[in-house]
Amino acid sequence: MAKEKLVKSITSMEEDFAKWYTDVCIKAELIDYASVKGCMIIRPYGYAIWENIQKNMDALFKQTGHENVYMPMFIPESLLQKEKDHVEGFAPEVAWVTHGGEEELEERLCVRPTSETLFCDHFKNIVHSYRDLPKLYNQWCSVVRWEKTTRPFLRSREFLWQEGHTLHATKEEAENETIKMLNIYAKFAEEYLAMPVVKGVKTEKERFAGAEDTYTIEALMHDGKALQSGTSHFFGDGFAKAFDITYTDKNNKPVYPFQTSWGTTTRLIGAVIMTHGDNSGLVLPPMIAPIQAVVVPIATHKEGVLDKANEVYARLNNVCRAKIDVSDQSPGWKFAEYEMKGVPVRIELGPKDIENNVCVAVRRDNGEKVVINLDELEVKIPELLKAVQQGLYDKALARRESMTYDAHNLDQMVDIAENKPGFIRAMWCGDRECEDKLKEVAGVTSRCIPFEQENLDGKCVCCGKPAKHMLYWGKAY
């Protein structure tokens, strides 16, 4: 068959995980490389995944009273410098605009790496009284961080994200907001992305620049590396003081408000690839899949096949995001194509099936074939999609559990870090020195102090002194 393209092949993940990952990004048509070094083009199929993430997450934000706004993409250098820790954290990795048209600017502008400083500047203008609080804002936009080494979705010089920025009258309210949004991220990761996460707080070393506390959700990828998948920061009143934001309380006294910010990015698409993907390509959770079910008619030259396939497609479209492929490629090519694209369910329909009033549904997650009576299509397919969604979560959770190890002393830690990819649970005394040493000798960083604590053995895995917390450690993206 001259018309048939070669079935796309990718590197296996056992052979080279990094290569497998970029192969999937390219062959599933999620991205293309751009002329601009370190930036990527998000192609229609990749962007449709982002649209599904965005639509569903945005609904969760709005249900909890948040409003969307849009801030400028530029930050004057003097504004960026107002909060000392913040500028130290970000200045080394920002892109600078120095010229507008033919003229040199009086003051350099950085392309936003994050927008705390812009929100503070705005809050100062619009918040005067306790009646103006809280402000519960969010923004969907792109940000720029001038990274040296980049990878599609995981680390690129420009990426898409949402950044929430909220301002509250009391410390307690701001702390509650920080946790509330972390819980929304965890809910989203687990229910929409079918990706189990560990919720916890970062150590001081791993905190966001300028934050008093950084909370995180950490996921475990196929290769045993950890991926920070969403963070929520409590700022106390540090930014308010740096930007001189005050409001008059009910006693007519000027006081500083408390602030939070929280963000997730297109990195979530990378997380999905590395959590569910396999050697045939992408595997998408139905909740965010652009195409949930694809109809592939078999022996389309036989009378009635195309008509019936189109009828099945039209009916499917009422209950899920469906597609039909009537192109002149062979069924085998189509099977491989939609496997590569991670479509959760494939519907095969040939003359024999039509005779028997059935179709064959094939699950992408486990290859299972289910014969479905066409009369039950509208009931069975949504059920199957739910089963795929749950199946993906269960499989990811089981894998994470099988790849989570406990270490009781430094030797064990080094041994696990070297030989067993995954999360390592171990106690910690709370000293930065031990944290640094673990990085040095075992190559691991602290992922988080999980909310669910367990006293493994009472002593620090590094120095043996009494431990304060149980931590998750690992190698990270």
Added chain:
Amino acid sequence: MAKEKLVKSITSMEEDFAKWYTDVCIKAELIDYASVKGCMIIRPYGYAIWENIQKNMDALFKQTGHENVYMPMFIPESLLQKEKDHVEGFAPEVAWVTHGGEEELEERLCVRPTSETLFCDHFKNIVHSYRDLPKLYNQWCSVVRWEKTTRPFLRSREFLWQEGHTLHATKEEAENETIKMLNIYAKFAEEYLAMPVVKGVKTEKERFAGAEDTYTIEALMHDGKALQSGTSHFFGDGFAKAFDITYTDKNNKPVYPFQTSWGTTTRLIGAVIMTHGDNSGLVLPPMIAPIQAVVVPIATHKEGVLDKANEVYARLNNVCRAKIDVSDQSPGWKFAEYEMKGVPVRIELGPKDIENNVCVAVRRDNGEKVVINLDELEVKIPELLKAVQQGLYDKALARRESMTYDAHNLDQMVDIAENKPGFIRAMWCGDRECEDKLKEVAGVTSRCIPFEQENLDGKCVCCGKPAKHMLYWGKAY
């Protein structure tokens, strides 16, 4: 009442239209000024309007087979320079990134003013065969043009927009696409924004940089100035040749494809303000209003009023985007506030109304009060919203017609341009010289050669020679 804020007041449009406009932008809480000169902050109420525009327009794009993508925000200088006319048009007004972190870049990057060059670069990578065509792409993003004078929504250094970029096998197909998208813009302006537009083609002088033809929708503002509200460009194969994009046709021969692009921006919000607004503030068409109906309970201290108002609000929320204001501000303050914000329908509900099982609905567009039986709420309010939407369109159309004048010679043209704000219809010979002269002596520019032609008198309004077209002329934003 110490708690009551002062009713917001704005400059009247007769006194100072420009000041009235910015007053509405600020007092209706659509925008705030930013520390970055020439940029604006789009506040929640303004952004919610944009979200409604975006959601509805995006649906129209998807219905016609377009897919969303995301391109990098940076364009390397060498890439921008590939199409000669294009770079000449845009280079003087772009912002340049010269440093990443501490290092100077090897090549300057401009922040995208528009993305033709990026799309061409990508098309070259992914289009090889006639089977790969057409590509029907769109992108929602922000762009930067380093303007000297700026005004909220109408002209700012950064603005939000959508840019469609499509690639076709034939010239005819690309031309059809250009017109199809112009028609979608016109439909959107008229049906969603209640704003009548003139559809036509730009003269060569007013064309987009690099285009063979630029089509436009032109609207008339309250003050008689024209506002270009959406454009659609046919590029021929000029960009394809400049970027060396070819595909192999069915005869296996390499040929150049044909290209289009089309865009609308947050300027549409400015158009809505200046088309429907009045001296009490914003007036929003229900189709894009963030709040379609606001419930203002009267005498809330009376027993049962708040409960009933909340019940009415809950019922309204099932049939439209509703809000209830139970704050301790006075009804008078609330009336003024939601008038300023342009909420299409206000629902007043007091003890007397409750006794009679009615509420009073007040239309923002004409002040009309309608007594509605509460049993009919779910039917009557959507009907009323439709009536407001239609009423706004009819009023705007009537005003445009009353402000459209015909000129038959240069003296008339100058007289109308000086004394009668509005559109001027006049014949044109097609020479650039006459177009330039009209700008010089009458201060008007050609808005478009409308699709609907009428031969007014056969001779050019400027030189008197035989005319080729009837044009719309005017002063423009």
